[in-house]
Amino acid sequence: MRALVVDDHGVMRAGLRSLLEARDDITLVGEAKNGHEAIEQAERLKPELILMDIELPGLSGILAAEEITRQRYCDRILMLSAHETRNFVESALRAGARGYVVKTSSAQELQTAIDAVCSGRCYMSPAVTHHAVGAVADPAGTTASPISNLSRREQEVLRLIADGMGNKEIADELHLSPRTIETHRANLMRKLGVRKVSGLVRIAIREGLLSA
Structure with missing residues (x-):
C-alpha cells in the first residue's frame, strides 16, 4: 500500500517514516510539510493511505483532508492530533478521516490504527472514542457545521x-x-x-x- 506522511515537524515525519519503513505491506511514496503540499502530493502520487497531522501551517489538516476526500485522491486518511476535544474529532471525521489517533499514543497503537484503516475500517484512540459518536450518528452533517457553506x-x-x-x-x-x-x-x-x-x-x- 502506498502511503503519504503529512506533518510540519521534521522529527515527527522521521518517526512516522521509520514506523512505515518497518512494515512490509506499506511503501512510503511521499512527505508533505503543510496542507497545500498534502493536496498537491495526494493528486500527483495517488497514495492509498495518508497519515495527516491535524495542525498544519498554511492550510489545516482538516481542510486538506476535506479537499483530498472531495477530489477522491485518497479515501484512507488517518488523522494524528494532540487534541482530544470533541470539535477536533468530529471536524476530522466529517472532513473524511477514517481514523483519529492522539499523539500521546504508543507506536503499537498507531500500528493498530494503520492496520484498521488499511483494511477499510475506522479507528479512534480510546481517549476520543466517545467524541466520535456524534459524527458517526450524523455522518452527513444534518447538524450543519457553520463553515460547511464556506469556500x-x-x-x-x-x-x-x-x-x-x-x-x-x-x-x-x-x-x-x-x-x-x-x-x-x-x-x-x-x-x-x-x-x-x-x-x-x-x-x-x-x-x-x-x-x-
Missing part, C-alpha cells in the same frame, strides 16, 4: 483572522490584495452571522481550524 479560500481567511493576522498580513500570506481580504472578511461575518472578529475566532476554534 476553501474563505476557510483559510477565517483561520488566519482567528490566528490574529490583519488584512495586510493575510493578503501577503495568501498573495491576494488587502481589498480582497476585506471582502472575504465581510462575507465571513455575513455568512456566519457575527459582527465582531471575536465571533469569528470562537467559530474557528469550535470547528477545529486552530487550537484554543
